Amino acid sequence: MKRTRLLAIPAGAAAVLLSATAAGAAAGPGAPGIGDPYYPDYGNGGYDVSHYDLALKYQPATDTLQGTARITARATQDLTRFDLDFLLDTRSVTVNGRRAAFTTSGAHELVITPARALRKGAPMHITVTYSGVPSTKKYNGYVGWAKTPDGAVAAQEPESAWWWFPSNDHPLDKATYDITVTVPEGLQTISNGEPRGTRTAGGWTTDRWHEAKPEATYLATLAVGRFEVHRGRTKSGLPVITAYSPDVAPALLKAAKASVETTPEVVDWESTVFGPYPFTSIGGYVPNVTSHFSLEEQTRVFYSPAAFSTGVRPYLIVHENAHQWFGDSVSLTTWRDIWLNEGFATYAEWMWSEKTGQGTAAEVARKTYDSYPADDPFWQVKAGDPGPGEHQFDDAVYDRGALTLQALRATVGDAAFFTVLRTWAAQHRYGNATTAQFEALAEKISGKDLGSLFQTWLYTPGRPAAPPQQVTLKSTPKSWKAIRQTRTLESH
Structure with missing residues (x-):
């Protein structure tokens, strides 16, 4: 998925990289960025968040959000000052129970000076109270908060947290979440993880949500409105929560339900390919929005x-549920490696085509390769380093990324290839990883030197001389049209 203009690193090793941002620094301020080459001012240095506890009250009539964020973190350096990424109006800040000074800097930095400097390794209990009208806040011309006729939705990439809670906004600093949301009686909320209770009093309804597994900030979502909520369980007992706005056009709503309600079947199959599902619930929601992604x-x-x-x-x-393994559980270390999310999810589509007899992954790969002429600008984008902004979600990230995986499969064979996928998901579960680590794992499991393969498909502009596998197409794969439709709406 891309940002649109709306009206082996294990989990515990993230702190090491967070510390590296300020490695060797004496007591002083944390860096105003986590060190991402594409987005230097995203995220922050000097600390590592472990948990967000958000208490929110939202009034759709005025699009007013009031919040208290209680953030549990640890200092990764001797720290005199630190930043949070945030856009709304801050009322007060405390750090470890003491009132802290705060100001704003740049477009999205909340700069906090605690009453006492923090020693490296010290716990940080940060409380921020705030309010604002999220839909009025813009960054680079776009809004990461979508107002709907009866509520709102927070869902964007690579950033959306700024519009509704202060955070260390980069996938490298993942955390668990408790989200409590109070809305006018008659409305509902949808968020990540599992519901932990609902209470209605005085004309307001309060819902509690809990996500127990580490989650990147851009993957935290919130929807407010009227929803038809379906609850169930998979055959293995996994809770399933799906939700639909009843105000969506009937034809779209019918197709949405027919699609999203297959989530348990899809996740069951993906679990046989990628390894055990990494989280404790599954589902999806379809709000009444005008966006297309x-x-x-x-x-x-x-x-x-x-x-x-x-x-x-x-x-x-x-595609979207394959991301639960590739992107959500195993998250990128920098946004340069976005193909590790999108190329893998695209290849999952090709494998589903193979599984359902609509065309093998090799046939879909060949059709994809043939669909882009040698002089198409598509081949000038390096899938492994596409660039920031709009380039980050270029078609090449998806399709050339998936072609890279097909080339790998053709080179190492099915047994090694699927071992690589399952091992990758297991080794980096709940953590972060890089392309270099993926290449190293593939070489270790296959026993082959794969440097040339990855260099050709990910980093060399121009159309490779040969398709990823020598397959002669007798006809277009039956899945081709449906897969191209997914590509169009997923990436544009």
Whole structure:
């Protein structure tokens, strides 16, 4: 999924990289960025967040959000000052129970000076109270908060947290979440993880949500409105929560339900390919928004109604849920490695085509290769380093990324290839990883030197001289049209 203009690193090793941002520094301020080469001012240095506890009250009539964020973190350096990424109006800040000074800097930095300097390794209990009208806040011309006729939705990439809670906004600093949301009686909320109770009093309804597994900030989602909520369980007992705005156009709503309700079947199949599902619930929601994209919010995928304008979309469900392994559980270390998310999810579509007899992954790969002429600008984008902004979600990241995986499969064989996928998901579960680590793992498991393969498919501009596998197409794969529709709405 891309940002649109809306009106082996194990989990515990993230702190090491966070510390590296300020390695060797004496007591002083934390860096105003985590060190991402594409987005230097995203995230922050000097600390590592472990948990967000958010208490929110939202009034749709005025689009007013009031919040208290209680953030549990640890200092990764001797720290005199630190930043949070945030856009709303801050009222007060405390650090370890003492009032802290604060100001704003740049476009999205809340700069906090605690009453006492923090020693490296010291706990940080940060409380921020705030309010604002999220839909009025813009960054680089876009808004990461979508106002709906009866509520709102927070779902964007690579950033959306700024519009509704202060955070260390980069996938490198993942955390668990408790989200409590109070809205006018008659409305509902949707968020990540599992519901922990609902209470209505005095004309307001309060819902509690809990996500127990580490989650990147951009994967935290919130929707407020009227929803038809379906609850169930998979055959293995995994809770399933899906939700639909009843105000979505009937034809779109029918196709959305027919698609999203297949999530348990899709996740069951993906678990046989990628290894055990990494989280404790699954599902998705379809709010009444006008956008066209979908986004792999952790455990609760966001789908725009327009995604179902062509009917039932099985490949979209496959794509977004593959992200639960590739992107959500195993997260990128820097945004340069976005193909590790999108190329893998795209290849999951090709494998679903193979599984359902609609065309083998090799046939879909060959059709994809042939569909881009040698002089197409598509081949000038380096899937392994596409660049920031709009380039980050270029078609090449998806399709050339998936072609890289097909080339790998053709080179090492099925046994080694699927061992690589399962091992990758297991080794980096709940953590972060890089392309270099993926290449090293593939070489270790296959016993082959794969440097040339990855260099050719990920980093060399121009169309490779040969397709990823020598397959002669007798006809276009039956899945081709549906897969291209998924590509169009997923990446544009």
